[in-house]
Amino acid sequence: MTKYRKKPVVIDAVVWTGNNQTEIYAFTDGAAKFKRCAEIYGIDYDLRIETLEGTMEANVGDYIIMGVKGEFYPCKPDIFEATYEVVDR
Numbered sequence: 001m002t003k004y005r006k007k008p009v010v011i012d013a014v015v016w017t018g019n020n021q022t023e024i025y026a027f028t029d030g031a032a033k034f035k036r037c038a039e040i041y042g043i044d045y046d047l048r049i050e051t052l053e054g055t056m057e058a059n060v061g062d063y064i065i066m067g068v069k070g071e072f073y074p075c076k077p078d079i080f081e082a083t084y085e086v087v088d089r
Contacts, residue, residue: 011066062074
C-alpha cells in the first residue's frame with residue numbers, strides 16, 4: 001500500500017442557500033439547472049448541476065465547487081469543511 005496526499009489546490013465555491021439561484025447560475029455559467037418547487041422551509045427551487053459524472057442534485061447547505069478543469073459539482077458541508085480552508089486573496 002502507498003499513501004498519497006491531496007495536492008494543495010485553490011478552488012472557488014458558493015453555498016446553495018435555496019434562494020440564491022441567480023448567484024449560482026452566474027457562478028456555474030449555466031451548468032446549474034433550477035426547477036420551481038412548492039416552497040418548503042423557505043426554499044423555492046430544486047438545484048441540479050451538470051457534472052462530468054452526470055446530473056447531480058444539490059441540497060441546501062451544499063457547496064457548489066468549481067473544479068480544477070472548470071467543472072462544477074456539489075459537495076456536502078462536512079466533506080467541504082474537512083477538505084478545504086479559506087484562503088486569503
